[in-house]
Amino acid sequence: GQQLNQSPQSMFIQEGEDVSMNCTSSSIFNTWLWYKQDPGEGPVLLIALYKAGELTSNGRLTAQFGITRKDSFLNISASIPSDVGIYFCAGQNSGGSNYKLTFGKGTLLTVNP
Amino acid sequence: NAGVTQTPKFQVLKTGQSMTLQCAQDMNHEYMSWYRQDPGMGLRLIHYSVGAGITDQGEVPNGYNVSRSTTEDFPLRLLSAAPSQTSVYFCASSYSTSGHNEQFFGPGTRLTVL
Numbered sequence: 001g002q003q004l005n006q007s008p009q010s011m012f013i014q015e016g017e018d019v020s021m022n023c024t025s026s027s028i029f030n031t032w033l034w035y036k037q038d039p040g041e042g043p044v045l046l047i048a049l050y051k052a053g054e055l056t057s058n059g060r061l062t063a064q065f066g067i068t069r070k071d072s073f074l075n076i077s078a079s080i081p082s083d084v085g086i087y088f089c090a091g092q093n094s095g096g097s098n099y100k101l102t103f104g105k106g107t108l109l110t111v112n113p
Numbered sequence: 114n115a116g117v118t119q120t121p122k123f124q125v126l127k128t129g130q131s132m133t134l135q136c137a138q139d140m141n142h143e144y145m146s147w148y149r150q151d152p153g154m155g156l157r158l159i160h161y162s163v164g165a166g167i168t169d170q171g172e173v174p175n176g177y178n179v180s181r182s183t184t185e186d187f188p189l190r191l192l193s194a195a196p197s198q199t200s201v202y203f204c205a206s207s208y209s210t211s212g213h214n215e216q217f218f219g220p221g222t223r224l225t226v227l
Contacts, residue, residue: 042203042218099144099207105155
């Protein structure tokens with residue numbers, strides 16, 4: 001099956017710093033999604049990417065769909081304490097009746113005030 | 114809209130017991146799925162459904178059954194619980210728009226099997 005490698009596994013940063021994390025795949029996807037999970041909650045969709053090379057922002061978050069379609073990156077600028085949580089990438093070959101997501105193992109982000 | 118709801122939020126079972134985890138969505142989404150989340154493993158797909166009356170296996174289906182009699186509901190059944198099924202279970206639903214399917218997750222059920 002498809003494998004997603006997400007890195008880093010965890011990050012400890014100071015408030016105000018920028019953060020970068022990425023996902024790489026052994027095969028191509030036509031959709032990349034980035035989710036955030038707060039403690040005790042379900043994942044919440046942050047950004048969806050649908051086109052190779054696409055760069056999309058959501059507030060302080062920016063994500064890119066790699067040109068090879070095998071990777072994606074998420075950047076968080078000027079981190080704040082509420083950015084704490086687990087960030088997951090997910091790849092999908094959407095279209096028709098294919099809805100299945102393949103998830104990375106997550107990046108645990110800790111922000112020190 | 115309530116979105117995706119899951120019950121119960123917490124559950125403790127003894128080995129061999131059976132139970133059903135409930136999932137419902139009020140967004141008229143055609144696609145629903147169940148994932149389990151274990152430390153260091155991310156989210157793994159158990160079963161999914163692309164519409165009422167249609168279900169299929171995901172990555173880790175053994176020990177779980179599902180059915181989809183209505184668009185709104187997608188229960189997950191554990192017929193004989195095992196300690197290896199201790200996990201957090203998430204239900205998700207999705208719609209299709211312009212060929213894109215963005216999944217929305219419920220709050221999760223935390224299951225412990227003793």
